[in-house]
Amino acid sequence: MSFGSVLRRGVLAGVCAGLAAAVVIWLVVEPVIRRALAVEDARSLHGGQSAPLALHAHGDGEPLVSRAAQVVGGAVTSVLVAVAVGVIFAVVFARLRDRLPERGDFGRSMVLAAVAFSAVSLLPALKIPSNPPAVGDPATVGRRTMLYAVVLLLGVAIALVVPIVDRWVAGRGTTAPTRWALDTVAVVVLVALVLVLVPGSPDTVPADVPAALLWDFRLASLAQLAVMWLTLGLVFGLLMERAAAPRRAAEDVAQGGPSASVSA
Template structure:
């Protein structure tokens, strides 16, 4: 009963809630200063061009936008936590680790790679003022196509790992071959996929651009890291309750 799917799903939702709160905090403290700097550049650009910058600002002030973004981050993280739990329940037996905590962290690393890192390497996040509205659909499709490619790479890597083990290869050799395979396919995706069609305006400093991109990636890393850590600890507690033993992560 303690190890039922319902309990696993609740653990995923709870871990997602904590991960969303952590990611929202990173967004507030790390990402938001970069956004404000980019907004000042965008406002100056509009004034120089004789336009009216942020005519909607009085109705949707920056504070409201920040709070809304933080709430959205938590909601998305909760949904991601539920999805994480479903995937874990279905693929748990395929994850090569001895403990539930190890399996969970492996899945979190895989999720971060396919869902966040690979897309960010090909299409890094841009601050406000970079990117046109006429290319939103195109950019969205290409971004999610990289995510799909990342999932395919992970699936093929697990198939390759199983093949190597069935051939009797040692664990270090199997890990090295699998890592090389993932690297080569990732490089192929980064090379083959089309570039971002939107140029970066000349008034956006390179330092601001890359600080924003790194900050955005740090927010995603926090989300996946806390999600994996939280779900892993809850999984160990769940298994310990089922077996009547102490959680591995808490044992001395």
């Protein structure tokens, strides 16, 4: 299979993943955001600081961008981001295909999606969790972004280092159960170091933000990312398996295997 063919499948899988994430935004994330905006509105009525003026209000209090337009824009952005992720996913898959565990392309795709979700979504969410609109100081945006990027890069580094260690251990004749145990210990230790050593978010949660709202938003945001990676792995894996099916059938025919009997 050509690299261009793999890349096209990555784009198609990315579109499906983005649409799935957009559905989660609409059904799960958006209701929580509306609850957070209600907290902001109540805060502004009592003389507190309201939402960012560029999006929330202008002059007479009318929104510059309607909430419906923001939801549509978020859905479109979700698809575009997922397509870009799908392209990167396809490139990484093509580069590491023979090094990924599992025998079929579907299993390899799911393994890569699980590793990517853990490294670039789950770990940053644990250390620098996302906050609803009612939480966050605009003055700390730069620091929060930097910390999130650092954790993300460290997660990618862990995902790259552990397989290297695994191959080194395997080359020394270590049995598979021992290797898996060492890999697990390495992941736990490295993740713990990231969680302990990297500073946390500089923002504090205002007293008027309910704890349930905060955690609902964080879980909803993480669910959106999980659905995106799951859909990407599933669709890409299925597309790759479908593309490989004719080749496997031809090999079976050439070898006089089961497919030859069926074809006859």
